[in-house]
Amino acid sequence: MSSRIFINQLDRPSEGLPERNTEVRAFHESLPNYKPTPLVSLPKIAKDLGIGYLLLKDETERLGLTAFKILGASWATYRALTKRLGLIEKDGPPNLGNPSAIPLRTLAEAAQAAEITLYAATDGNHGRAVARMANYLGIKARIFVPSWLDEEAKFKIRNEGAGVQAYDGDYDQTVLATKAAAEQHAEGKGVLISDTALTVDDETASSIVEGYQTMFDEIEEQVLEITGNNTVTHVVTPVGVGSLAQAVVTHFERTPRPTKSMIITVEPKAAACLKTSLEAGEMTSIETGYTICSGMCCGTLSAIGWPILNGGVKAAVAVEDSDVDTAIKNLQTCGINAGPCGAASLAGLEYILSTGGLDLGPNSTVVLLCTEGKRGYQMRD
Numbered sequence: 488m489s490s491r492i493f494i495n496q497l498d499r500p501s502e503g504l505p506e507r508n509t510e511v512r513a514f515h516e517s518l519p520n521y522k523p524t525p526l527v528s529l530p531k532i533a534k535d536l537g538i539g540y541l542l543l544k545d546e547t548e549r550l551g552l553t554a555f556k557i558l559g560a561s562w563a564t565y566r567a568l569t570k571r572l573g574l575i576e577k578d579g580p581p582n583l584g585n586p587s588a589i590p591l592r593t594l595a596e597a598a599q600a601a602e603i604t605l606y607a608a609t610d611g612n613h614g615r616a617v618a619r620m621a622n623y624l625g626i627k628a629r630i631f632v633p634s635w636l637d638e639e640a641k642f643k644i645r646n647e648g649a650g651v652q653a654y655d656g657d658y659d660q661t662v663l664a665t666k667a668a669a670e671q672h673a674e675g676k677g678v679l680i681s682d683t684a685l686t687v688d689d690e691t692a693s694s695i696v697e698g699y700q701t702m703f704d705e706i707e708e709q710v711l712e713i714t715g716n717n718t719v720t721h722v723v724t725p726v727g728v729g730s731l732a733q734a735v736v737t738h739f740e741r742t743p744r745p746t747k748s749m750i751i752t753v754e755p756k757a758a759a760c761l762k763t764s765l766e767a768g769e770m771t772s773i774e775t776g777y778t779i780c781s782g783m784c785c786g787t788l789s790a791i792g793w794p795i796l797n798g799g800v801k802a803a804v805a806v807e808d809s810d811v812d813t814a815i816k817n818l819q820t821c822g823i824n825a826g827p828c829g830a831a832s833l834a835g836l837e838y839i840l841s842t843g844g845l846d847l848g849p850n851s852t853v854v855l856l857c858t859e860g861k862r863g864y865q866m867r868d
């Protein structure tokens with residue numbers, strides 16, 4: 488039986504990390520309902536675990552939705568459409584330093600006139616976020632979901648006004664089917680907003696990763712406020728296709744601080760494609776099984792994520808659904824209403840502590856990414 492934790496011996500700074508784009512946060516601030524999500528200190532759990540600070544980034548409510556995904560979906564939609572509609576120079580630089588260059592209303596008028604339809608594959612949150620963006624812009628969205636996705640998730644996407652199409656395959660196959668459908672849409676009016684890259688030159692998937700930067704900008708300010716310094720010894724992030732983890736590594740690698748932060752990734756045991764890839768030393772696809780962490784049920788990493796995660800992740804943990812279920816209940820006692828993906832970070836941290844690894848102790852400042860709010864889920868044996 489393979490171990491549930493992989494400690495990465497590679498420790499090379501990833502090369503060619505993109506610079507921080509200051510325009511991203513200004514764009515998010517221009518969206519309805521923007522406010523920084525809380526970074527919540529959890530002293531009781533920290534004490535129980537024997538660590539200094541445990542700081543949970545609470546993404547259970549973000550821009551009016553119940554997950555962090557709209558940070559990436561909104562920015563990627565903005566970037567893809569401004570380019571497709573000729574509102575920025577086709578191959579020129581982005582609107583660096585000029586955040587209000589193209590207001591949402593202008594973009595909406597141009598997208599409606601061009602009869603654009605947004606396409607996305609999703610196992611829940613990303614599709615809902617793309618549907619919300621289509622809603623803001625007054626255009627259509629077609630969201631493809633694997634047929635196993637629960638009714639609650641499908642209902643929430645439809646409720647944004649999008650068409651939902653169930654695809655009889657796993658998440659990876661759904662991604663491919665969505666790409667084909669977007670390409671076949673009449674007269675190039677289909678625009679794919681994919682949160683995973685099939686090729687290394689996928690600009691939209693890069694914009695998704697860039698969009699997550701706002702979360703880290705907020706974390707930097709909040710850590711300073713809570714602890715009085717910018718020390719972050721460990722960051723724990725859930726992983727599906729690895730785009731969020733790519734954003735984590737990118738940010739923490741390029742931000743100077745006294746000690747380098749260790750990046751820890753958490754995946755469901757039934758869908759641990761990053762851990763499998765790290766163990767194999769090359770990007771490896773796997774067959775996925777059932778997990779309550781449906782947003783993380785992915786069998787293939789993003790092609791742009793792997794080169795960065797390969798050298799930038801310190802430890803990869805695979806968790807059981809029962810550990811996640813316990814973590815959900817534990818967080819509830821502290822007033823955090825996390826869904827399975829949101830609580831997976833705590834489950835992963837608890838597992839690492841049980842192994843005694845990674846220098847965790849009273850001097851540690853650990854940031855947990857809690858990426859989604861409460862949702863229904865079904866435990867299976």
Ligand SMILES: Cc1ncc(COP(=O)(O)O)c(C=O)c1O
Pocket residue numbers: 554555556611612613682725726727728729730731732782783828829858859
């Ligand atoms: C709530 C939630 N957490 C974590 C993830 C994992 O993010 P990524 O697929 O970028 O690894 C997802 C992906 O959809 C998600 O919906």
